[in-house]
Amino acid sequence: MAESATTFDVIVVGVGTMGAAACLELARRGKRVLGLEQHRLGHDLGSSHGGSRIVRDCYFEAPDYVPLLLRCRSGWERLERESGRRIVHRCGVLYLGASESEVIRESARSGTAFDVPFESLDAAGVCARFPQFRMPDGWHAIFEPGAGFARPERAVRTASDLAMRAGAILREGLRVLGWQETTTGIRVQTDAGVFEAGSLVLTAGAWTAGMAAALGVPMVPLRVPIAWLQPRDEQLCRVPTMPVWYIDRPGQSGLYGVPIAPDQGSPHGVKVAMHGDGVVVDPDAPRRQASPDELEAIRGATDGFLPCAAGAVTAGSTCLYTMSPDGHFVVDRLPGCRSVFVACGFSGHGFKFMPVIGEALADLAITGSTALPIGFLVAGRFARGS
Numbered sequence: 001m002a003e004s005a006t007t008f009d010v011i012v013v014g015v016g017t018m019g020a021a022a023c024l025e026l027a028r029r030g031k032r033v034l035g036l037e038q039h040r041l042g043h044d045l046g047s048s049h050g051g052s053r054i055v056r057d058c059y060f061e062a063p064d065y066v067p068l069l070l071r072c073r074s075g076w077e078r079l080e081r082e083s084g085r086r087i088v089h090r091c092g093v094l095y096l097g098a099s100e101s102e103v104i105r106e107s108a109r110s111g112t113a114f115d116v117p118f119e120s121l122d123a124a125g126v127c128a129r130f131p132q133f134r135m136p137d138g139w140h141a142i143f144e145p146g147a148g149f150a151r152p153e154r155a156v157r158t159a160s161d162l163a164m165r166a167g168a169i170l171r172e173g174l175r176v177l178g179w180q181e182t183t184t185g186i187r188v189q190t191d192a193g194v195f196e197a198g199s200l201v202l203t204a205g206a207w208t209a210g211m212a213a214a215l216g217v218p219m220v221p222l223r224v225p226i227a228w229l230q231p232r233d234e235q236l237c238r239v240p241t242m243p244v245w246y247i248d249r250p251g252q253s254g255l256y257g258v259p260i261a262p263d264q265g266s267p268h269g270v271k272v273a274m275h276g277d278g279v280v281v282d283p284d285a286p287r288r289q290a291s292p293d294e295l296e297a298i299r300g301a302t303d304g305f306l307p308c309a310a311g312a313v314t315a316g317s318t319c320l321y322t323m324s325p326d327g328h329f330v331v332d333r334l335p336g337c338r339s340v341f342v343a344c345g346f347s348g349h350g351f352k353f354m355p356v357i358g359e360a361l362a363d364l365a366i367t368g369s370t371a372l373p374i375g376f377l378v379a380g381r382f383a384r385g386s
């Protein structure tokens with residue numbers, strides 16, 4: 001087949017969470033944008049499926065993220081307003097941990113620093129307010145009422161729909177094979193021809209290693225199992241009675257869950273997973289399904305803290321984290337390039353930043369810089385060893 005070159009202002013490689021957000025923001029700003037996605041939009045082979053994602057502003061991972069999260073609030077509202085679709089449920093998030101829990105301490109510290117409303121609760125307070133939970137002696141909690149969860153598939157679909165409505169061209173089932181910077185911009189080779197643009201945005205998630213080798217550090221895909229549990233007492237496990245919860249288990253991965261909500265659809269049940277547990281995989285290799293042992297491990301762990309939720313496993317799935325070397329994102333110009341920008345290494349906590357990452361990528365692709373406070377996410381930090 002003869003190659004054809006078509007010219008755009010910006011080409012976005014990978015239309016998952018971050019790529020859809022970038023396409024939308026670029027199209028809103030009047031740019032001719034082409035989004036290229038190797039699978040179907042909304043597919044379940046990357047990092048943006050599974051029905052729910054926690055959104056929260058008390059951020060134990062680092063307080064630097066909080067200004068970005070606070071900006072996301074208006075971004076989510078705009079997405080919901082322009083589409084008429086509900087994406088975020090603000091049912092609150094309860095964080096539980098031992099007295100020395102870093103998650104509790106750092107969540108409280110970042111919340112306090114940026115006036116995010118939250119309450120500190122002792123075991124008696126949790127028991128009175130959320131009788132579903134069993135807390136070990138000496139544990140404590142914080143409750144962030146403005147936090148909750150979002151629907152990722154709906155968010156990606158909505159951003160993609162709005163982007164196309166604003167003029168973006170999104171191509172599904174088309175794989176990017178490589179790209180080069182030229183004297184005038186970018187040439188992108190795909191399995192369906194060549195496209196040209198002024199600048200390139202790489203939002204390839206777990207496939208970043210193949211697309212952005214110039215980062216010079218590994219972005220490691222991890223396969224993470226997820227379980228849905230049939231509650232023993234369903235009334236106690238639905239919004240608004242049950243909040244989203246995150247349990248900081250000493251010496252183990254975090255255990256978190258999302259309550260049942262009316263718009264959940266299939267699979268039914270409380271969604272539970274472990275943050276930090278995963279096996280390194282090749283994102284292109286056939287994906288091993290969640291095994292009965294993996295799902296039972298999640299159910300058993302839940303039973304210890306939340307017996308009302310831990311009935312039978314109703315369904316299981318797997319999803320991919322893309323781990324950066326320090327667990328923090330990279331949102332920056334690709335080292336050594338003029339007009340190539342990358343957002344990757346979301347390390348299992350990126351979804352909640354979708355609107356602001358879209359804005360940052362649009363700023364970078366159009367002007368080469370951004371006023372958003374993303375300096376701590378620079379690619380060069382690994383070379384500096386910081």
Ligand SMILES: Cc1cc2nc3c(=O)[nH]c(=O)nc-3n(C[C@H](O)[C@H](O)[C@H](O)COP(=O)(O)OP(=O)(O)OC[C@H]3O[C@@H](n4cnc5c(N)ncnc54)[C@H](O)[C@@H]3O)c2cc1C
Nearest residue numbers: 014016017018038046047054176205207319346350351352
């Ligand atoms: C189990 C699980 C639970 C999570 N929970 C939370 C949570 O509670 N809160 C939170 O904030 N975050 C959470 N995350 C993290 C969050 O979901 C991710 O950080 C986010 O979805 C990453 O988006 P992305 O756009 O980088 O990747 P993706 O959405 O995977 O998008 C990358 C896209 O690029 C495409 N692509 C790759 N290579 C090519 C190519 N060569 N050509 C064309 N297309 C290509 C892929 O097909 C894919 O669609 C969770 C992740 C997992 C797996």
